[in-house]
Amino acid sequence: MGEGQKWKQGGRSSIAVTQITELKTKLDSTERILSTLEKERPPSQTASDRPQEPQNGKEKEKESLNEELHELKKENKLLKETNALVNRKKEHYECEIKRLNKVQIYEEDFKRERSDRERLNQEKEELQQINQISQSQLNKLKSKIKAFQMEKEKLEKQFQQMSFPTSNCGLGSPLRDLCRPTGPGAVQDLQKHPPDYQWYAPDQLPPDVQHKANGFSSEKKVNQ
Template sequence: IPCGPLLNKNKKHEEKLVMFTNQSEDSERCESMELDNKILSLIERNTPDPRGVSLGATSSHRSPCSVKPPGKTASVAHFLQSTARMSGAESSTDHAECAQSSRRKNLNSLEQKIRCLEKQRKELLEVNQQWDQQFRSMKELYERKVAELKSKLDSAERFLGTLEKERLQSPRESFPPHCRTSEPLRRAEKEKESLNGELHELKIENNLLKEKNALMNHKKQHYECEIKRLNKALQDALKVDCSSSPEDRLGKSEMECSREEMRTEMEVLKQQVQIYEEDFKKERSDRERLKQEKEELQQIIQTSQSQLNRLNSQV
């Protein structure tokens, strides 16, 4: 069997195998170089730097291996898609952070408004308490004055009654003129002066009560306007909070308690205003009653004056 042709064929096959392996290594080297060039060009687009690798250099590196297999181009496209996804995710996270910061700013502004309303409400409650104390003290003083005037009026009536009894019981001729006129008339004049002074004080007190009543009515109107303004501001703040998006309600659970407390305190404030209205009505009725008592006192003073004049004429 001739062995020469077989050996030649084996040598040719070995040479072809070596050439094929060399070509595959060269193609893989070119593909890796082109992948590196793609990555460099992507980096240049994202972060441009004059000191970086120039486009000419990348093109010069790219020219020796212009032919590339389709598998490597698909891997490069997949890499570009992944980088695009990463950039989109970063932009979405930035947008979410901006929205969260704006929501926090809105919540902070609402909390500041609620604190301001709470402060104004506390100041209004303090003023109402002071006003209530002043009103009650004035009412007690007025009641004491009326009780004192009643007691003095009763004593004057009793004194006039005793004078009238003495005049009727004792005969006119049994006493000399200076004994009949000295002591009773002196006491009657003193009582008359005291009654006139009390009447003058009562008139002054009545005028003061009228002025204070007008001032309290003015304060009441001012407080009612202030309460309406605070209610409107609180309703506006609640409307703004309710109209916000669900993402804006991060601290809603913490703010609900304070809002409920504010609502209850506003209800208490309204009840206090109703109580003040009832007090004003009661004060008006007391003032009318005082006016009637003053008229009765004037009538009693007139009767006592007529009795004193009659006693003087008899003396």
């Protein structure tokens, strides 16, 4: 129910209350006048009690008072009927106002419920979007992990193909000499700090070892 309807119903109720108050005031005033006229009205006289001389002025005044009293009684009756009608209208307006207030409460509850439902739907959509983004990022991360694992396996296979057995220490005697410790203190030092050998293919030897290997090969050719 809008504010205009509320003011309209409140205005009707106020008008009804004002009318009732005015009618009650008028009714009370009429009843007081009737009571006064009844007291001032002379008692009925018999023909024998009436004076012989006519009193035209008093008779006319009496008739006028009787007519006024009769009109006031009619007006009083009409006012009572009008008052009863206004009271019924007042009760009707009060019931209507109560009903409209309940309708307004129901309407406000419905609007509040609809607003909450729309808010929850919006939050649900936002959570679904966040879930989709998280799922997409998770799938990308899984793909990267899988690619890293495949690259790791590939590198391990290449390393295994390039490595030599640890029992074979080199190519020819000069390389074997490189694997043996020299001097009496070198044995103890080797026991404390064993060398960390990395084995290479002939074309992938360290530069110093490859140089010695090339020198050994040249000397062998000269001796031949």
